[in-house]
Amino acid sequence: MQHDDVDTGPAPRAARPGRRPRTLALVVAATVLAGTVTGAAPVAAEQPTAPDLDPAVTGDPFFSYDRPAEHGVAVEEAVRVPLRDGAFVVCDVSRPAGADGSPAPGRFPGIVNDYTAYGRASGPDWLVTRGYVVLNCDPRGSGDSPGSLDPFSAQEQRDNADVVDWLGTREYSTGEVGQFGTSYGAHIALLTATQQPEHLTTVVPVNGISDWYENTVYHGGVETPRINAWQASTAPETLVTYRQHPLYDDYWRERSVKADWDRLDVPVLQVNGWYDRYRDGMVENLVARPQNVWMVSGPWEHARTDGLSTGAYLAWFDHWLKDLPGAPLPAARITSYEGPRPGAGTGWTQFATWPAPGVRSQQVRFTRDGRLATAGGRPGTSTYPVNPSDGQNPDEAAADATRLTWTTDPLEEDLVLAGSVHVALQAAFSASDGNIAVRLHDVAPDGTVTRVSAGWLKASHRQGHTAEVPVEPGRTYELGVDVWPTHYRFPAGHSLRLAVTSGDWPDMGADAPAGTVSVRVGAGGSTAALPLLDTPAG
Incomplete structure (x- = not known):
């Protein structure tokens, strides 16, 4: 488009009692100025498959960590988990099993996996076989759980917190519980962390929010049709409710991590994509909570983590939930893939802070x-x-x-x-x-x-x-x-x-x-x- 030529004249939580603490030259106008997880196909721009995050690439053993499986898997299906208001949600409990297939003796840390309204997930068995109890649930008003679904609301956050504390008080639990989730599961994991359930020790959100209004529903104050299909299929009443709140009010503060950043005090491993629809929220959380948030950010679209093995998640949970001395943390707070494609830049790099030094x-x-x-x-x-x-x-x-x-x-x-x-x-x-x-x-x-x-x-x-x-x-x-x-x-x-x-x-x-x-x-x-x-x- 032509530019008009018109003259116009000459801006971590302190440990709870009894718990373990946890210039570049820019040439402008001829002037020199100084177990891989995959998901939906990328759509926004050129998005390569990232090379594996192994020590040869990053020098960081966090990304190649592993240890042998020690158990089988015993699943108890359709367990009713009670909630504080007398309601319940239905969950499947996967426990480490012995050779005979029955639950193994002893106590194990727990993980609430992908707390979403998309139907109960299964596994992941690679965690169960390495000594974790994994809970997969239908949130209130979805699947087999009665009631009314209200994604990311205070009610859903309280329910999720109750599920965490229920798992942490089982006779087979060590009392240490983590939560893992992608997208919906990441949003609610972060929000639930601000509720500070007693037994929640860490969360791992993949593509999560800082604020549901700003990241998803109203970009810069403009309604975003990108999520209309999700609303229609998952929570159709929100097609009306969200439009009743075009301005940022208490309805949205209830669905905001940033409104309660001071309460986000457990260790957080954020997995982000530089082409993901929640990258702004992930970076905001990191900048707001640098003392307890780590971030891995690849050249990924939504729900993709190509090249990131399950060993990184295992290292994180083994460190915080099992306190295993050989389980490392990432060598730096931020591990980031410099886009756009292999060969164009430095690829995987690590930084102590964000914005990056330099x-x-x-x-x-x-x-x-x-x-x-x-x-x-x-x-x-x-x-x-x-x-x-x-x-x-x-x-x-x-x-x-x-x-x-x-x-x-x-x-x-x-x-x-x-x-x-x-x-x-x-x-x-x-x-x-x-x-x-x-x-x-x-x-x-x-x-x-x-x-x-x-x-x-x-x-x-x-x-x-x-x-x-x-x-x-x-x-x-x-x-x-x-x-x-x-x-x-x-x-x-x-x-x-x-x-x-x-x-x-x-x-x-x-x-x-x-x-x-x-x-x-x-x-x-x-x-x-x-x-x-x-x-x-x-």
């Missing part, structure tokens, strides 16, 4: 001629017609022709982003509200455009999601849009692009009012802060 913020400006530069040049505006249905063309290069874009010159050397790009967009709307989507793209020398990440904001939510603020047509506002985090290498010869539009289906609903959006550029206009990681080339 990350610095580099400001770039949006220019009148569609470039990103350190100097903005003469002030002006660039305008586009509102296009709320944008996002349905999988060809990003073709779609970018209908958007406002700002692109660096081809890079003279590799550039690595590690974190979130913050865009301070100076924008005016012809209507009394509007939606903004900012896409981060990698442009190859042959013109191929790869989506790396994106961020969203409804203009009336620019001061937060608890209340709308007025949008006066024609008036310019600064909109702070945080592009979801990434760890990504742009190779030399490629360009970094930011594309602005009013639609990003299905991450944004197509509800932007008709009209135009004008973006102030040049000196005093829109800027972006890039989280540059000073790192050697791959």
Whole structure:
């Protein structure tokens, strides 16, 4: 899309009593600035299969840990687990078994596995055979458990906490219980941890939230149709309920980890994907709780963990639940795969903190001629017609022709982003509200455009999601849009692009009012802060 040339003139829990404590050069506008688990197929961008996380790759034995199975598996099905209000949930109990198939004598740690409304899971037997009691349940109102399903509510969190403490008080239990889950199971594991059940020792969420409203239902205050099919099949009443709460209120605080970060105090191993729909929540949890949260983040889409063996999970549980001296923790708090693909970057790397040591913020400006530069040049505006249905063309290069874009010159050397790009967009709307989507793209020398990440904001939510603020047509506002985090290498010869539009289906609903959006550029206009990681080339 052409940029208009218009002159406009000159932002762990302390131990409970009786329990064991537990610069890179950026060339812009010709200026130099200083047991594998798999799931659904990837959809958002180029997403490779990551190489195995073994010591040869990371030097970290955590990822290749294992020990022999010692037991069989004895399953007691359809056990009614009582809840504090007199109700019950139905669970299957898998216990270590002896040679005769009966439960082995002694006490074992417990694991609540994937507490979801999708039907009781089975196993995982690799944990049971190594001396864990595993509980698989139907939450209230799902499967064989009576009642009304209300995903991630305070009721479901209390129920899950009761299940944890029930398991921790069985005669065959050591009293130490962990919880493991993916997506739904990860969300509720994190939320339940903030309830602080007495026997919960650790949780392992794979693709979990920090906040259900922000991560899933309302991106930047814009309703997200991505989950409508999930709602219809799993909890159809939420198709009505969620729309009754377009602003952030107590309904959403109840379904938020971040609202209770101070209560998330057990050790947490987060498994994240840099292309996953919950990557922002996973990073937020890590940054908020660096003392008790670890993160492994690969080049994965939702529910994929290609290359990550079950030995890593076993090492984690053996360390926290069995206190085995040979069970290591990860060598660093963060183990991250530098995208986009094997051979393009350094692959698996480890950091002590996030943002990673060596990350610095580099400001770039949006220019009148569609470039990103350190100097903005003469002030002006660039305008586009509102296009709320944008996002349905999988060809990003073709779609970018209908958007406002700002692109660096081809890079003279590799550039690595590690974190979130913050865009301070100076924008005016012809209507009394509007939606903004900012896409981060990698442009190859042959013109191929790869989506790396994106961020969203409804203009009336620019001061937060608890209340709308007025949008006066024609008036310019600064909109702070945080592009979801990434760890990504742009190779030399490629360009970094930011594309602005009013639609990003299905991450944004197509509800932007008709009209135009004008973006102030040049000196005093829109800027972006890039989280540059000073790192050697791959």
